[in-house]
Amino acid sequence: MIYPWFEPVWQQIARHWQQQPHAWLLYGHPGIGKREFAEYLAQALLCESPRTNHQPCSECTSCHLYSQHSHPDFLLVTPEEADSEGGERKQALIKVETIRNVLDFAHLSAHRGGKRVALIYPAESMNLQAANALLKILEEPPAGMVFILVSHQKDRLLPTIKSRCRQVALTMPARAQALAYVQQQHGDNAADLLAFHGGAPLFADNDSHNQLRNELIPLLIKPRLIALLDYAAAFDKQKLALCTFLDWLAKWLLDMSLAQQHIHAMYYPAWQNALNEITGQINPLSLFALIDRVNALAPYGKHTLNVKMQLEDLLIDYLNVWQHKNTKP
Numbered sequence: 001m002i003y004p005w006f007e008p009v010w011q012q013i014a015r016h017w018q019q020q021p022h023a024w025l026l027y028g029h030p031g032i033g034k035r036e037f038a039e040y041l042a043q044a045l046l047c048e049s050p051r052t053n054h055q056p057c058s059e060c061t062s063c064h065l066y067s068q069h070s071h072p073d074f075l076l077v078t079p080e081e082a083d084s085e086g087g088e089r090k091q092a093l094i095k096v097e098t099i100r101n102v103l104d105f106a107h108l109s110a111h112r113g114g115k116r117v118a119l120i121y122p123a124e125s126m127n128l129q130a131a132n133a134l135l136k137i138l139e140e141p142p143a144g145m146v147f148i149l150v151s152h153q154k155d156r157l158l159p160t161i162k163s164r165c166r167q168v169a170l171t172m173p174a175r176a177q178a179l180a181y182v183q184q185q186h187g188d189n190a191a192d193l194l195a196f197h198g199g200a201p202l203f204a205d206n207d208s209h210n211q212l213r214n215e216l217i218p219l220l221i222k223p224r225l226i227a228l229l230d231y232a233a234a235f236d237k238q239k240l241a242l243c244t245f246l247d248w249l250a251k252w253l254l255d256m257s258l259a260q261q262h263i264h265a266m267y268y269p270a271w272q273n274a275l276n277e278i279t280g281q282i283n284p285l286s287l288f289a290l291i292d293r294v295n296a297l298a299p300y301g302k303h304t305l306n307v308k309m310q311l312e313d314l315l316i317d318y319l320n321v322w323q324h325k326n327t328k329p
């Protein structure tokens, strides 16, 4: 299935069905349903009795095999699962050995006589070696082979790869449509959740994340050294990645800077009053410096560095943003 907000994109693809590229690049913001769209496209390419508008029939042998994840002419390529030890801290990559399997697959003849499809998700998780290996085959694709690359961050792909693909932008749904969907999935809290996720309607409702985030915001409103350090320890115990914390903090800092300019909060609208109240106590220059620092750390957010130490350091810096520091425990 595809999400309703992507219907117009599907219509567009269906209208030009006869002029298909051998490689697609579907890109857009995380959390909007790109992968489902890519899988739908793959199923449609393999379907043996497509419906109107080239939609997959869900009934033919090919569609059955596809829905059971056992279609011999379909290959899904995702980063190797992070081992449980590292939890979400381990960086997941698509390595060159994996892409070599794709090359072997590409040169086989189709089991069912139709196309062969490889879906690479997300494409930016290929390391440089893997990307170069893929590039070779994109330059001379075997007949009947279709690649579907999906990317959250198109800028991180090699330009030479991008130029070999037909690029299709999958854009964020309109707010009303996204809100209706989130309401249906998550109930009352929908507007706040949608705001926190920057308008992207698909996200896992992760209890441990939600709880830790809900504990963080009151601390950020009334920061106290000991409480902040305790928080860093509690966060570290959950083995969550630094990037998770950076995401929460970066969004909060952005809302703080918006409040200083009398602009409504983007990510934490439920905390608007508190944001307005604290704005007089914030040193704007220190705030911008901290925002820069958080942004600079972002590329390291998945590495297994000392997460607790990083958090402590950031939270102490946060305390320094306050002109009237309150360091009493």
Ligand SMILES: [Zn+2]
Residues within 6 Å of the ligand: 046, 047, 048, 049, 050, 056, 057, 058, 059, 060, 061, 062, 063
């Ligand atoms: Zn079918």
